[in-house]
Amino acid sequence: MAVYxxxxxxxxxxxxxxxxxxxxxDESKDMLYLVGDFTDGPSSNGxxxxxxxxxxxxxxxxxxxxxxxxxxxxxxIGQILNGRDIRNxxxxxxxxxxxxxxxxxxKQFLELDNSKQMEIYRYxxxxxxxxxxxxNGKKYYVAHAEAYEGGNTFEEKERSYNRSIWGDxxxxxxxxxxxxxxxxxxxxxxxTGHRITSNYYDYPYDSELEHAKIVKLPDRNRILIxxxxxxxxxxxxxxxGCLRLDDDKEFYIDEVEVIAGKLLDNIxxxxx
Numbered sequence: 382m383a384v385y386x387x388x389x390x391x392x393x394x395x396x397x398x399x400x401x402x403x404x405x406x407d408e409s410k411d412m413l414y415l416v417g418d419f420t421d422g423p424s425s426n427g428x429x430x431x432x433x434x435x436x437x438x439x440x441x442x443x444x445x446x447x448x449x450x451x452x453x454x455x456x457x458i459g460q461i462l463n464g465r466d467i468r469n470x471x472x473x474x475x476x477x478x479x480x481x482x483x484x485x486x487x488k489q490f491l492e493l494d495n496s497k498q499m500e501i502y503r504y505x506x507x508x509x510x511x512x513x514x515x516x517n518g519k520k521y522y523v524a525h526a527e528a529y530e531g532g533n534t535f536e537e538k539e540r541s542y543n544r545s546i547w548g549d550x551x552x553x554x555x556x557x558x559x560x561x562x563x564x565x566x567x568x569x570x571x572x573t574g575h576r577i578t579s580n581y582y583d584y585p586y587d588s589e590l591e592h593a594k595i596v597k598l599p600d601r602n603r604i605l606i607x608x609x610x611x612x613x614x615x616x617x618x619x620x621x622g623c624l625r626l627d628d629d630k631e632f633y634i635d636e637v638e639v640i641a642g643k644l645l646d647n648i649x650x651x652x653x
Contacts, residue, residue, distance in 0.1 A: 382410045384516045386523060386604075388595075388622040391420035391611035392425025392486065394433070396621040396634045404623060404632055408442045414512060416574035417448025417525035421482040427454070428489045428501060435504050447508040448453040448525040448575065453478035454628055455505040458490055462502055462516040462623070467491070498550040510545045513569075526575035527605040548575050554582040555598065555605075563602045567582065572600040572624075574607035579618065581605075592620040592635050613639055 386389060390397055407414065419434065420427025427450075432517075437443035448479040456474040461467060467487075467517040478487075490498060511524040522528060526548030550560060562571050578584060579593035596605040609619025613636050 382412065382415070383407075384412045384514075384626045386414045386416070386572050386606060386624050387604040388608050389610055390430060390621070391414060391418055391422030392420050392427035392430050393422050393451070393610050393613055393621065393639070394426055394430050395639050396610055396613055397430060397433075397608070399634045399638055400621055400623050400632065403634065404625065406442075408440050409438065410598075411442060413437070413443045414514070414523050414572075415443065415445035416523060416572065416606060417446045417508070418450045418574060418607075418611075419445075420486040421453050421478075422613075423482065423615055425485075425611075426489055427486040427495075430495060431501050431504060432497060435500060438504070439500070444512050444521055445508055446511055446525055447505070447546060449503050450478070450481065450483075450506065450548055453483060454486060454490075455483070455502070457483070457487065458498065458502050458505075458567075462493075462498065496575045510542065519570065519626070520566075521572060521626065522562070522566070522569050523572045526573055527559065528571055530561070532559070546575075548573075552576075553580070556583055558598075558601065558603065560601060567602065569609060570602045570604060572604045572606060574605075577609040577611075577619070578605045578622075579608050579609065592618050592633065594620075595622045595624055595631050595632070597629075608633065612633075 384452065387400065387623050396516065419431050434443060434445060453474045457470060457478055458474060460470055490501065510529040511522055514523050525546045527544050529545040530541040532541050577593055578596045595606040604624065606622050606624060608622035612623040613621060617636065620633040620635040
C-alpha cells in the first residue's frame with residue numbers, strides 16, 4: 382500500500398489520469414488524498430473530474446477536502462437544484478465563481494442529467510475542511526489553504542471556515558506563513574494547496590526543474606503542493622504535483638506530457 386497527496390486539479394482530467402498512470406496507482410490497495418479545488422481551469426472539465434473522484438471515493442481509495450472553488454460551485458448549484466432560475470442566480474460566492482472561470486464549469490454542470498447533478502452536489506456537500514491520518518508513524522493534516530481553527534461563536538467559526546479554504550490573501554511569501562498550527566500541534570505536518578508554490582516571493586526555485594515544484598518546509602511542519610495545474614496547458618512553468626508520503630518521493634506532470642497524452646489519445650481514436 383502506498384499513500385499519496387496530490388495538488389489542486391482544477392478540472393484537468395488528462396493531467397490527473399496521466400499522474401495516476403505515472404505513480405502506478407492501485408485502487409485496490411493505495412490511498413490518494415486531494416487538497417480540493419476540482420473545478421475552474423482553462424479548457425478543463427470540473428464536473429467530469431468530480432464524477433471520477435466520486436467513483437474512486439466509493440472504492441475507498443480516495444479522500445478529499447473542500448477547496449474555495451468547490452465551495453463557490455456548491456453554493457451556486459445548490460441554488461439551481463433548489464429551483465432558482467439560472468437568470469436569477471445571486472450572491473457573493475456566485476459572483477466570485479463567475480469571475481474565477483466558473484462560467485464554463487456551470488455550463489458543463491447544466492449539460493448533465495439531474496441524477497449526476499445531484500451526485501456532484503451531495504459529494505461536494507460531504508467534503509470536510511480537513512482530514513487527519515498517519516503514514517509510517519508520521520502524522521499528517523490535509524486542508525485546502527490553512528488549518529481549520531474553529532471557534533466558540535458563529536462569527537469565529539465562519540471566519541475560520543473561510544480562512545481554511547481561502548487562506549490569508551496578504552501572505553505572499555513563505556516567510557510570512559502562519560506558525561499557529563505548528564505551535565499547537567508540533568508533531569503534525571500540515572499539507573495545503575490553494576496558492577501556486579511559485580507565486581511565493583521567497584520561493585526556493587530550483588533552476589534544474591522547469592516548472593513549479595512541491596515545497597517542503599520541515600522546520601515549519603508544512604508542505605505546499607499546488608504546482609499550478611490550473612494553467613498547465615497555457616503557461617510554461619506549471620505542473621500537477623503529487624507526493625508519495627511513504628518515501629517522500631515527488632512526481633510531476635507538466636504541459637509537455639499533457640499535450641503528448643492528448644495526441645496519443647487522438648491517434649488511438651483514429652486507429653479505432
